[in-house]
Amino acid sequence: MSDDHISKLERLARLREAGVLSDADFESEKAKILAEPAHPASPRRDRRWLYGSIAAGFAIVALVAIVMLLNPPRANIQPGVTVRPKTPTDGNGSDIQDLPDVALATPANPVDDLSAAFSAAQLPTIDGPLEEGFAFAPDKLLPIGEHYALISVGRGPQTHAGGGALAISYLNRTPDGFQQAARPLIVETGSFGTIGGWTLRRDLGAQPIIVLSGGGTWQGCTMSAVNLIELRAERPARLDAQIVTEISDRSDYGDGQTLTGSLSRSPDGIRATYTGSDHRTIDYIRDGDSLQPDSEPVEGC
Numbered sequence: 336m337s338d339d340h341i342s343k344l345e346r347l348a349r350l351r352e353a354g355v356l357s358d359a360d361f362e363s364e365k366a367k368i369l370a371e372p373a374h375p376a377s378p379r380r381d382r383r384w385l386y387g388s389i390a391a392g393f394a395i396v397a398l399v400a401i402v403m404l405l406n407p408p409r410a411n412i413q414p415g416v417t418v419r420p421k422t423p424t425d426g427n428g429s430d431i432q433d434l435p436d437v438a439l440a441t442p443a444n445p446v447d448d449l450s451a452a453f454s455a456a457q458l459p460t461i462d463g464p465l466e467e468g469f470a471f472a473p474d475k476l477l478p479i480g481e482h483y484a485l486i487s488v489g490r491g492p493q494t495h496a497g498g499g500a501l502a503i504s505y506l507n508r509t510p511d512g513f514q515q516a517a518r519p520l521i522v523e524t525g526s527f528g529t530i531g532g533w534t535l536r537r538d539l540g541a542q543p544i545i546v547l548s549g550g551g552t553w554q555g556c557t558m559s560a561v562n563l564i565e566l567r568a569e570r571p572a573r574l575d576a577q578i579v580t581e582i583s584d585r586s587d588y589g590d591g592q593t594l595t596g597s598l599s600r601s602p603d604g605i606r607a608t609y610t611g612s613d614h615r616t617i618d619y620i621r622d623g624d625s626l627q628p629d630s631e632p633v634e635g636c
Contacts, residue, residue: 344365346387347365348361353395450473452476452483452485453473453485454512454513455513455515456519458489458502471500472488473487479543479566481568482507483508485506490528494527495553498523498529498530499525500522500524501545502519503520503566504517504519505570517570520564520573522573527551532547534546539600540565543565544565545563548580556636557581558579558581558583559579561580563626574621574624575625575626576605576619576625576626578596579594579633579635582633582636592611594611594612594633604618604619604620604626605618606618615630617629
């Protein structure tokens with residue numbers, strides 16, 4: 336076998352490794368080369384080999400470029416794709432449960448987005464002590480269907496009987512920021528100008544539900560109750576029920592009961608299960624926006 340044969344076979348092997356030649360094409364060309372008579376290489380043959388190598392190199396580069404165009408590398412999440420947002424927290428730092436997958440345009444700066452959304456919501460803000468009304472501050476911006484739900488926490492006057500508030504504002508994203516999609520829903524609860532906290536749960540119904548807690552202590556009786564706010568596709572809606580989830584009655588007029596309740600989904604609505612000085616289960620039957628207990632509910636202070 337001559338040097339010319341070896342050079343041609345090496346070239347064929349490189350072309351097959353690059354994917355330019357199939358195995359069948361390689362074997363066919365190999366047989367042709369081996370059938371050629373051996374003769375010394377000439378300068379002209381050397382030039383032909385050089386030109387052929389250059390052409391093969393260009394062919395390989397072109398093939399790689401075509402493959403990359405047809406199969407681009409996967410980039411990081413970009414605006415407009417479907418993602419699961421980072422799990423937000425409520426006003427007390429607790430994780431919000433089970434957010435659904437939604438189409439969310441990744442903001443360039445989440446802090447700026449929250450500020451722009453709060454500006455569009457047009458909620459009152461007051462610096463210093465309050466004499467009346469609520470002063471709101473933005474807490475979280477959540478994607479709900481085609482809208483964004485801005486959750487803002489409001490503080491009220493520092494009085495025993497006065498609580499705080501939670502505002503839910505539905506917004507649409509625009510090229511310039513946000514605009515209101517519906518009037519804000521404001522729910523008052525708590526004491527001394529503050530709410531107890533809030534969480535977002537998806538396991539209580541077909542739509543996500545905000546569980547807003549508030550409570551306080553009155554003459555030795557401590558309690559907490561929750562309001563339920565359903566985040567529907569077009570607007571938020573408050574469900575007509577206030578469910579006591581904790582009570583410790585040590586007042587002179589109380590019966591000394593201590594109960595702690597938890598909420599879960601039932602076949603007909605929402606179930607409250609209590610443990611402590613008594614064990615009981617109360618099913619709240621849903622009828623539209625109303626939740627009616629199937630037995631005597633736990634009374635607050």
